[in-house]
Amino acid sequence: MADVVGLKRVQQAIRRLAEKYDEAGVTVGYTQRYAIHVHERKASHPTGQWKYLETPARKLKGEIAKIFLRVLKRTGSIEKALLVAGLRLQRESQDKFVPVLTGALKASAFTARAKDIEAVANAAFSVSERKRMENVRKSKGQQAIRQTAKLL
Numbered sequence: 001m002a003d004v005v006g007l008k009r010v011q012q013a014i015r016r017l018a019e020k021y022d023e024a025g026v027t028v029g030y031t032q033r034y035a036i037h038v039h040e041r042k043a044s045h046p047t048g049q050w051k052y053l054e055t056p057a058r059k060l061k062g063e064i065a066k067i068f069l070r071v072l073k074r075t076g077s078i079e080k081a082l083l084v085a086g087l088r089l090q091r092e093s094q095d096k097f098v099p100v101l102t103g104a105l106k107a108s109a110f111t112a113r114a115k116d117i118e119a120v121a122n123a124a125f126s127v128s129e130r131k132r133m134e135n136v137r138k139s140k141g142q143q144a145i146r147q148t149a150k151l152l
Helices: 007-023 035-040 054-059 061-075 078-097 114-151
Strands: 026-030 109-113
Touching: 026 035, 026 078, 026 114, 054 061, 054 078, 061 078, 078 109, 109 114
Parallel strands: none
Antiparallel strands: 026 109
16 A cells, blocks of 8 residues: 555645634524514514525625635634634624514624633523513513503
């Protein structure tokens, strides 16, 4: 059997590269309890639409790839490139696609590195819950005003 010169170095380089890929991971998502239901259920919304994350991902696939490559070339970090590309997707989803009724769903958006996902998702959920509760209080206040007006 022939011995390939430098094969071990190539194998080591491939292993190092694979380790970088294994460690790199970014998630873009929404944390509100009803996020998946709204995303997957084909329904008409006064603003935004269903598939509010999938649609911009498909629409921006070329731009996201360019962002990824540009950041990768500048930083040499796959994780940073994924994070910047993910943030672009999140922004597009929030600005143009996510249905907005109370703002809680929109506020629950997050983009996180794999190692930070729990903390970032929890923080996004807390922000969105505050937004949801604020809207519930406003709604109850408006209901009370309407009921009082009926009595007068």
